[in-house]
Amino acid sequence: MMIRQRTIKKEVSASGIGLHSGKKVSMTFKPAPANTGIVYVRSDLSPKVYMKTSAEMVRDTELCTAIISDDGARVATIEHLSAALSATGIDNLYIEVNAPELPVMDGSAQPFIYLLESAGIEILSAPKKFIKVLKKVRVELDDKWAELCPTKAGFKLDLQIDFNHPAMDKSMQHYKLDFNGDRFLSDVSRARTFCFMKDVEFMHAHNLALGGSLDNAVVMDDFHVMNPEGLRYPNEFVKHKMLDAIGDLYMSAQSIVGEFKAYKTGHHLNNMLLRALLADATAYNLITIEDGKQGLEQNRFIEEVHVHDTDAVIA
Ligand SMILES: [Zn+2]
Structure with a gap:
């Protein structure tokens, strides 16, 4: 089936x-x-x-x-x-x-x-159609990069961020996920977007992000997380970046069979990567999958x- x-x-x-x-x-x-x-x-x-x-x-x-x-x-x-x-x-x-x-x-x-x-x-x-990655596709921007590589099965993610901020633990900025619905729901889905108070002030002065608040983002001043409830996961920041990447790579509504690796990636680079993959007909196949382990999950x-x-x- x-x-x-x-x-x-x-x-x-x-x-x-x-x-x-x-x-x-x-x-x-x-x-x-x-x-x-x-x-x-x-x-x-x-x-x-x-x-x-x-x-x-x-x-x-x-x-x-x-x-x-x-x-x-x-x-x-x-x-x-x-x-x-x-x-x-x-x-x-x-x-x-x-x-x-x-x-x-x-x-x-x-x-x-x-x-x-x-x-x-x-x-x-x-x-259901899946995008199976057949060869490595990589995009870079300054010191940031993102790539998709072939795997036998499944969608694996490996993402690293690099923030120097007292509230952002250096040991909590690298995360790997063997993606499926259960794992995403329990380990990643609740990670919130984050920003810095100085950026919020700048954006508000320019009429941007007027709806942004502690109700819908983790906000940091120069030293601390300002949200009274604190973080939802100790590594919420890198998990949110992974959540963003999962969303950005699903813009064609087709799940990826491959491995995503990225350093300091964001929406722009994620989209560049998906475009680069789909622009190269030798880099992917559209496949269907028999209901094996993945289907049961x-x-x-x-x-x-x-x-x-x-x-x-x-x-
Ligand atoms: Zn986001």
């Missing part, structure tokens, strides 16, 4: 604050048939604008990952939902949103996973859902 494509069983809605605008944003996830892909719908525009995610649709990676249509319609801050879709194996979905950005929720992927699980996961009949994920408390408002 092939591993098959997925969508959700029923519509689900939520609202939250937009990171950039600071205003309330509503979104609705709707089931989609096989081979639809992940399609964002700007329901506030007339006529509505449909945008299917792909490596090429990512046209802004300044503060987040944003897709922009040819006529300039955008949806920003999609990377954490993208990571949640990757983890739940959902490759077909309509996401209606009434603003140029998704709600930031708590700055992690967990509220999105909660919503997708609340809607229920529907297995479709069409086989995916199925187990559905039966054992660990839902954490969330502030998500479910309409």
